Amino acid sequence: MSYPPVHVEEERAEVTAAVKARPRGKKAPYLAQIDPRELVAHPTNLRTQLGDLTELRASIAASGVLQALTVVPEDGGMRIVAGHRRAAAAVEAIEAGEWPDGTPQTVPCLVRPDMEGMAPAQVVAMLIENDQRADLTESERAAGYAQLELFGLDVAEIARRTGRTQKHVNAALKLTKLGEVATGAADAGKLTLEDVAELEQFEDDPKAMERILKGVESGWGVRHRVQEEKRKRDDKSATETLTEELTAAGVRVLKKPKDWPWNCAMTKVEDLTDADDQPIDVEQVKTLEGFGAIIEGSYGNMRAVIVCEDPDAHGYKRTKWTQYKSPAQKVAEELAKREAEERRQKLLDAGEVRRRFLVERWGSAKAAKTLLVDAMRAAVVMPGFYDRAEEELVAALAGGDPRDGQTAGIDRLNRLLVARFVAAHEANTSTVAAGRYSNRNHLVLPWLNRLVAEGYELSETEKTWHAELVEEEEERQRALEQEEAEAAAELEYDDAEGYVEDAEGVRPIEDVQLPEGDVEPAAEPDDDADGDGEPQAETDPCPDADLDAAEPEAGGEQ
Structure with missing residues (x-):
């Protein structure tokens, strides 16, 4: 079925004129059988899309049209008010040769002469009739309300005639003003008429409207976006007000810089x-x-x-x-980095020389004996310190594979212990020289002092470093003394009563005695074992060890 082109504005003018000229008398409706191909589509048909007519056409081909269409006599023909889908499906069935055999090719129509020239009444009829069948889309319904408004009906009258609430009619009328994006979202079920009132405030901002409706799946999504846009609008308004006030006061308004406020000059x-x-x-x-x-x-x-x-x-x-960082600070930092790297390289170079000195000074069994007691003490007091030793330097100092300690005799074990002691000190010193963390950095200065005492000459860079270490050690000592003084100030002693008062309260002083066997006796003046009139010197902890002896033969200890 084809609908002749209709000029809607002209039609509205003609209908309006007819309404004014229409006589008071009304003609009664009547039923008539009319060829659907002779019916004319209403120029203001609310249903813009007829949808899929396949099932309806099949039903008509089988049983004909059972529900009468509503038509109005207009311009010498019959204009459809309700039943556009039935009329269209009937025309398709006739043209396809599917009309029921033996029945006239007509459809039942309720002719409404009383609605002739009554455009508002026709629109109301379309609204009611369509809402009782397949629902109109939100935009179609809103367009119908808008047509009634153009015919002079107010919201209350539209609501009364259509059986809707005034709130519903108001929201639908607002929808017609929001543009295609909003009406499309409403027709897709993503925007309810209740949400339209919130959107109305963005009627003058198409971009905001698009941001709100883009990609949303429900009214809740719309509400979230509306809240965001309201906040942005309020912030913008407040910014404009502040800008005006500042400008009036002679203050320049500046753009907020990137990375404000933690990484910019401003x-x-x-x-x-x-x-x-x-x-x-x-x-x-x-x-x-x-x-x-x-x-x-x-x-x-x-x-x-x-x-x-x-x-x-x-x-x-x-x-x-x-x-x-200011440009000057960046230049200074870059210079400091280059100087630090240059110094690090020089300290690494000095470390190579220092390692050769260590091997020459303590790389023999006889020389190693001079460090044996210190090596034993370190092994007892801080055993983890030996984990720092580099195997390559241990081998050079011990004159052989460090792994042969599994079968070595006492002489060889003593030399391996000293080698690990020296190599551990060097590893700790190299770590601090490279700028890396060490929990035993306080051992570096005493070690360098020992090397100097043994004849090692510091390089120029090592001298500068040594001076810094001396200053750091003095500062550390001052801090320790201050801590001790503060700790002592917190304690009050009562010598007469033998009590001490501290943070835990008053308690008796306890005299702790070491076991007698753990105290080394001091040398007595008459302990003159060698007959030279002087006390005997400290006893060698390993009197039978011969560090100058040859390495043991393979196959067992000598």
Whole structure:
């Protein structure tokens, strides 16, 4: 079925004129059988899409049209008010040769002469009839309400005639003003008429409307987007108001820089002091060259912050942590990095020379004997220290494979112990020299001092490093002394009563005695074993060890 082209504006003018000229008398409706091909589609048909007619056409081909169409006599023909889908399906069935045999090719129609020239009544009829069948889309229904509004019906009258609430009619009328994006979302079921009222405030902002409706799946998604856009709009309005106020006060409004506030030159004036560490008066500087304001915040808490564009140029100091580095600072840091790397390389070079000295000084069994007691003490007090030793240096110092300790005799074991002691010290020293962490960095200075005492000459870079270590050690000692003094100040002794008062309260002084066997007796003046009139020197802990002896033969200890 084809519908002749209709000029809607002209038709509305003609219908309106007819309404005014129509006589008071009404003609009664009547039933008639009419060829569906002779029916004319209504120019303001609310249903813009007839949809799939396959099933309806099949039903008509089998039984004909059982439900009468509503038509109005107009312009010498019959115009459809309700039943556009049935009329179209009937025409398709006739043209396809599917009309029931032996029956006239007509459809039952309820002719409504009383609605002739009554355009509002026709629209109301279409709304009611279609809503009682397959639902109209939201946009189709809204368009129908809009047509009734054009015919002079107010919201209350439209609601009364269609059986809808005034709130529903109001929302639908607003939908017609929101554009295709909104009507499309409503027709797809993603936007309810209840949400339309919220969207109305963005009627003048198509981009915001598009952001709200893009990709949403339900009314809740719309509500989230509406809240976001309302916040953005409020923030924008507050920003504009603040900008006007600042400009009127002679303050420049600046764009917030990238990485504000922790990694940019611009700084809040409230976070600066002058060269004398005095705070800066914001009111005095806000209109000066090099100063201005940025606006930040959100959710109704927008505020103006007075800033200095380049604090370094004004000689100001920052009072809060920042990642920002001025060009001069970056140059200085780069220079410091190059100097640190150059120094590290020189210390590594010195380390190679130092290793050769260690092998020459303690790389023999006889020389190793001089460090045996220290090596034993270190093995007992800090056994984990030996894990630092490098096997290559241990082998050079011990004169052989360090792994032969599994079968070595006492002489060989003593030499391996000293080798590991020296190699551990060198590994610890190299670690600190390279700038890496060591929990035994306090051992470096005594070790370098020992090497110097044994005849090692420090390189120029090592001398500078040694001086720094001396200064650090002195500072460490001062800190320890201060801690001890503070700890002593917290204790009050009562010598007469023999009690001590501390943070835990008053308690008796306890005298702890070491076991008698653990105390080494001091040398007596008459202990003159060698007959030279002097006390005997400390007894050699390994009197039978011969560090100058040849290495044991393979196959067992000698």
